Amino acid sequence: MTLIERPSGSEPQQRADPALGPPLVSARDLSKIYQIGDQRVVALDHVSLEIATGDFVAIMGPSGSGKSTMMNLIGALDVPTSGQLVLDGRDIGALSVDELADLRNRTIGFVFQQFNLLARTSALEQVMLPLLYAKPRPAESEAMARRRLEQVGLGNRMDHTPRQLSGGQQQRVAIARALVNNPKLILADEPTGALDSRTSEEIMQVFTDLNREGITIVVVTHEPEIALWAGRRITFRDGHIVDDIRQTPYVAGGGVATKVGSST
């Protein structure tokens, strides 16, 4: 494979897309070093990365290459050993713990491989949970949660508990929960890792629809077919970015997108 060299000083390719907005994530020289006993693990080694508002990014790379570490830093779930991270215009190194939690709750929705749902709780209640912190009135919380469940195609599963739902449906509940605070950014770490390929496609279609509504999406995956859905593909190896390309995203069924919940 040939890498196309850019003349020095020119804009990186990913900033050239006119459809994309201002930077939502701006990482400069991020390093993360774990020290366990006398063992030192360099999980991220001086990584710089910018993600524009409206982008749909797939992060790939072998196991242990630093993908989850990067996601945890972008999501302000963890702090870097060195380097700077600006999230939605705020330098997270300058924020207090409370300010950081607030920025995280208002800006980011997280989706994980293992859904992380409560076993005996209905879909509706799971999606209402993040609103406990935002504290809208109960009726309002319920309306917001219902709208998000409808948006992910679970309007008829509101009262079901996780074991009454398929894996794909459980992941949709998790996505609805991630959406309920109106995040600008969805961070999904291997969201299809526990799903079969057809269900995985359905989940990627949900992300595609959300991205068309303007939500920035970052998905970690080690499956090339999943990465095809994104408009940009970044590859990590040994704590470094080794490849960063734009691509035409895969569109299922000729691109018939269902427009939902577009009141904002």
Ligand SMILES: Nc1ncnc2c1ncn2[C@@H]1O[C@H](COP(=O)(O)OP(=O)(O)O)[C@@H](O)[C@H]1O
């Ligand atoms: N909490 C931690 N403590 C110590 N080492 C860690 C921790 N989290 C990740 N690592 C190490 O950092 C490297 C990158 O891990 P990770 O970001 O989870 O990789 P990936 O998500 O690409 O599989 C690995 O070598 C891993 O063992």
Ligand SMILES: [Mg+2]
């Ligand atoms: Mg990982």
